[in-house]
Amino acid sequence: MLVTSTPVLTRTAPVAARLAAPGAAWTRTCDVLVIGSGVAGLSVVAGLIGSGLDVMVVTKGALDAGSTPWAQGGVARATDDLGDVEAHARDTITAGAGLCDTAAVRRLAAEGPAAVEALVARGAAFDTGPDGKLAQTREGGHSRARIVHAGGDATGSEVQRALTAVLATARADGHLTIAENTYLLDLERADDGQVTGALVASLGDGSVGRVLARATVLATGGLGRVFAVSTNPPAMTGDGMAAALRAGAVLRDVEFVQFHPTVFAGRAVGNQALLISEAVRGEGAVLRDARGTLVMAGVHPLADLAPRDIVAAQMAQVMAANNVDHLYLDARGLGAAVLEHRFPTVLAGCREAGVDPVAEPIPVRPAQHYSCGGVAADLDGRTGVPGLLAVGEVACTGVHGANRLASNSLLEGLVAGTGAARLLREDLPARRPGAVSGPSAGTDPGARPALASAMQCDAGVLRSPQGLAALASLLDLTAPTPGGTGTLAAWEATNLHTLSTAIVVAASARAESRGCHRRTDVVTPSDAWAVHLDTTVVPGTTGVVTTTTTTTR
Ligand code: FAD
Numbered sequence: 001m002l003v004t005s006t007p008v009l010t011r012t013a014p015v016a017a018r019l020a021a022p023g024a025a026w027t028r029t030c031d032v033l034v035i036g037s038g039v040a041g042l043s044v045v046a047g048l049i050g051s052g053l054d055v056m057v058v059t060k061g062a063l064d065a066g067s068t069p070w071a072q073g074g075v076a077r078a079t080d081d082l083g084d085v086e087a088h089a090r091d092t093i094t095a096g097a098g099l100c101d102t103a104a105v106r107r108l109a110a111e112g113p114a115a116v117e118a119l120v121a122r123g124a125a126f127d128t129g130p131d132g133k134l135a136q137t138r139e140g141g142h143s144r145a146r147i148v149h150a151g152g153d154a155t156g157s158e159v160q161r162a163l164t165a166v167l168a169t170a171r172a173d174g175h176l177t178i179a180e181n182t183y184l185l186d187l188e189r190a191d192d193g194q195v196t197g198a199l200v201a202s203l204g205d206g207s208v209g210r211v212l213a214r215a216t217v218l219a220t221g222g223l224g225r226v227f228a229v230s231t232n233p234p235a236m237t238g239d240g241m242a243a244a245l246r247a248g249a250v251l252r253d254v255e256f257v258q259f260h261p262t263v264f265a266g267r268a269v270g271n272q273a274l275l276i277s278e279a280v281r282g283e284g285a286v287l288r289d290a291r292g293t294l295v296m297a298g299v300h301p302l303a304d305l306a307p308r309d310i311v312a313a314q315m316a317q318v319m320a321a322n323n324v325d326h327l328y329l330d331a332r333g334l335g336a337a338v339l340e341h342r343f344p345t346v347l348a349g350c351r352e353a354g355v356d357p358v359a360e361p362i363p364v365r366p367a368q369h370y371s372c373g374g375v376a377a378d379l380d381g382r383t384g385v386p387g388l389l390a391v392g393e394v395a396c397t398g399v400h401g402a403n404r405l406a407s408n409s410l411l412e413g414l415v416a417g418t419g420a421a422r423l424l425r426e427d428l429p430a431r432r433p434g435a436v437s438g439p440s441a442g443t444d445p446g447a448r449p450a451l452a453s454a455m456q457c458d459a460g461v462l463r464s465p466q467g468l469a470a471l472a473s474l475l476d477l478t479a480p481t482p483g484g485t486g487t488l489a490a491w492e493a494t495n496l497h498t499l500s501t502a503i504v505v506a507a508s509a510r511a512e513s514r515g516c517h518r519r520t521d522v523v524t525p526s527d528a529w530a531v532h533l534d535t536t537v538v539p540g541t542t543g544v545v546t547t548t549t550t551t552t553r
C-alpha cells in the first residue's frame with residue numbers, strides 16, 4: 001500500500017492539549033478498557049467473553065445513553081440470494097461517492113450475514129414475515145430490500161437490549177467491571193506515544209481516576225451535538241474523537257457529516273430531533289413541497305430512495321428556492337395498518353407532536369444524523385497509535401466514504417467490534433507506564449449554543465467559503481483559554497469546539513462537492529479531490545493541520 005500525504009491547510013486557532021481536571025484520586029487496572037457501551041463497545045465485550053482478559057467498560061451515562069437504542073430502520077446485510085454480497089458492496093461504494101476503501105467495504109458486506117446471525121443467536125428478536133424468515137425492508141441507496149429490523153422501527157433498542165443481556169454472562173465469569181456515569185477525559189500515553197489507559201471522571205462524586213490498560217478501545221460514538229439540530233442523543237459530543245486527536249491520532253474525513261433528509265420539523269425532545277425513518281420511504285412514502293409537487297422526481301433514478309446525501313441536498317435547494325424551512329413526507333399511501341405495524345415509534349412521535357401521518361403529510365427537514373469521518377482505523381479497530389483501537393461511529397474505517405449507506409452503521413459496529421475482540425485475544429500490547437501531558441485549557445460552556453447554531457447554519461447541508469470563514473472567526477473568539485472550570489459542561493464544550501474546528505478546517509480545504517459535503521461555490525466533485533483529508537494536532541502547538549492523504553492499493 002502506498003500512502004502519499006500533502007499538507008493543505010493549517011489552522012492555528014488553539015484546541016486544548018488536555019482537559020482541565022483535578023488530580024487523580026484513584027487507580028484501576030485492567031487488560032482491556034472499553035470506552036462506550038453502544039453496539040460497537042458491547043460487541044467488543046461480547047467477543048472477549050471467555051478470553052480470561054480483565055475488561056473494564058467505562059461509559060458516560062447509563063449503558064443505553066448512546067445512539068444505538070435510537071436506531072430505527074434496521075441492520076443492512078446481504079440476503080442469501082446469489083450475488084447479494086457483491087451487490088451490497090456495490091451499493092455501499094456507490095453511496096460513498098468515490099472515497100470508500102473497497103477492501104473494507106467487501107469485508108463488511110461479506111461478514112454481514114454472519115454478524116446478524118450471531119446477534120440472533122445472542123437473543124436479538126428481529127421481525128419475521130409470514131414465512132417465518134427475517135422480514136426485510138429497503139432504504140435509500142439500496143438496490144433491493146436487505147435491511148432487517150425489530151419492533152417495526154425500534155431496531156436499535158432491541159440490539160442494545162440483546163447485547164446488554166450478554167454482559168450478564170461476562171460478569172458471571174468475574175472478568176468484567178462496568179462503570180456507568182464515568183466520563184473519558186483524556187488518554188494516557190507512554191513517552192513513545194503508546195496509549196496506556198485513560199483519565200476518567202466519575203460523574204457521581206466528581207472524583208477523577210486513572211484506568212491503566214494494555215489496550216484501550218474507543219467506542220464513544222458520534223459528534224451530533226456539534227450541530228444545533230441533531231437526531232443524536234445528548235451524550236453525543238464527540239468526546240472520543242477529541243481525546244484521540246489530543247493523543248496523536250488522525251481524524252479522517254470529518255467534513256463528511258451526514259444530514260438525514262427526514263427529521264420532523266418542529267419537535268425536539270431534550271434538543272433531540274425526531275427521526276422519520278428512511279424505511280418509511282422504503283415502504284412507499286414520498287417527499288413533496290407545500291404545493292404537493294414531488295421533490296425527488298427526475299433528480300435521481302432511485303427518486304425518493306436515492307442515497308441520503310442526494311436527497312438532503314435536493315431538499316435544501318428546494319427549501320432555499322421556495323424560502324421555506326421544511327418540506328413534507330407524504331406517507332398517507334401506506335395506510336393506517338402498515339404505519340401502525342411497521343412504524344410505531346414514528347407514528348407515536350408524530351402524533352405526540354400533533355401530526356397524524358395516516359391523515360396528513362409530515363413536516364420534515366434535513367438534520368445532522370451521523371459522522372462518516374472519525375478516528376482513522378481499520379475494521380479490526382487498529383488506529384496507528386499503539387495501544388489504541390477505535391470501533392463504531394467514532395472510527396473512520398473507509399466503509400462509508402463520503403456518505404454512509406443507510407443501515408450500514410449498526411452492521412459496522414457489529415463487524416468491527418467482533419474484529420477488535422479477535423485482534424485483542426491474539427495480540428495485546430505489554431503494560432506500560434504513561435500519563436496525560438500538556439497544559440490544560442477549556443471553552444466557556446456559555447459559548448456552546450451560539451457555536452452549535454452557527455455550525456448548523458454555515459457547516460450544514462450547503463456550505464460556502466464565506467460561511468466557513470465566518471465560522472472560523474467565531475471559533476477564534478470562542479477558543480479554549482488556559483485552565484478551565486473542570487466541569488462536565490466545560491469538557492463537552494471544549495470537545496465540541498475542537499471538533500467544530502476540525503470540521504471547518506477540512507470543509508474549507510475540500511473545494512468540491514462530494515457525498516455529504518456540499519459547497520455552493522464548487523457544486524461538482526473533482527478528481528483532484530478524490531482523496532482523504534486527515535486532521536492532526538500540529539506537533540509542538542495546539543493548532544490543527546489538515547493533510548490530503550491518497551492511499552493506493
Ligand atoms: P453509540 O451507540 O452512540 O454509543 C457510544 C457510547 O459511548 C455511549 O455509551 C456513550 O454514552 C459513550 N460515551 C460517549 N462519550 C463518552 C465519554 N466521554 N466517556 C465515556 N463514555 C462515552 N444506524 C443503522 O445502521 N441503522 C439505523 O436504523 C439507524 N438509525 C438511527 C436512528 C437514530 C435516531 C440515530 C441517532 C442513529 C441511527 N443510526 C442507525 C446510526 C447508529 O445508531 C449509530 O451510528 C450507532 O448506533 C453507533 O454505535 P456506537 O456503538 O459506535 O456508538
Ligand code: SIN
Pocket residue numbers: 071072073074276277278279370405406407408409
Ligand atoms: C433510518 O431509519 O432512516 C436511519 C437509518 C440509518 O441511519 O442508517
